[in-house]
Amino acid sequence: MVAGPITDHLTADHRRLEALLDDAERNQPLDLTRYGEFRAGLLRHIGIEEKILLPAAQAAQGGSALEFASRLRLDHGAIAALLVPPPTPGIVATLRHILRRHNAIEEGSDGLYAACDRLLAAAVPSVVARMKAYPAVHPSPHNDAPEVMPAVARALERAGYRLLQSTGERGACG
Secondary structure, three states, rough: OOOHHHHHHHHHHHHHHHHHHHHHHHHOOOOHHHHHHHHHHHHHHHHHHHHHHHHHHHHHHHOOOOOOOHHHHHHHHHHHHHHOOOOOOHHHHHHHHHHHHHHHHHOOOOHHHHHHHHHHHHHHHHHHHHHHHHHOOOOOOOOOOOHHHHHHHHHHOOOOOOOOOOOOOOOOOO
């Protein structure tokens, strides 16, 4: 099956974001400039999916959400929560874990992007144009207030995950 324009655009963005995170982690301590680019790019990517793609797919289905939309939204909440505190090895490991699972749902042949390429076939050029025009995100500074990590833990739990302690740890639920 040939990928459509929505799939091509957003999958390429996944690879760009993965490369930014890889670059940030290449040397320790973490390169906060590259991580900041990853963070802003990931929040923009989530915004595109939440504000453009999921609503357009729901409208194309007569108001019915895609079957995996709630799963994606829980993941988006967990990912966004992980981007609030300063990055630690555990936060980065947890982000990678969630993104591996999340991206597979979006990129699969029956995933979000393929479904949107099919459902929105007549409107794909305008949808892709809207995605490309979506504004840059300028995140607030990281927040390390005492209440942040409990809030992160709750967002992860809602989505079926837990915070990993390091890049070598396995077993986050989800």
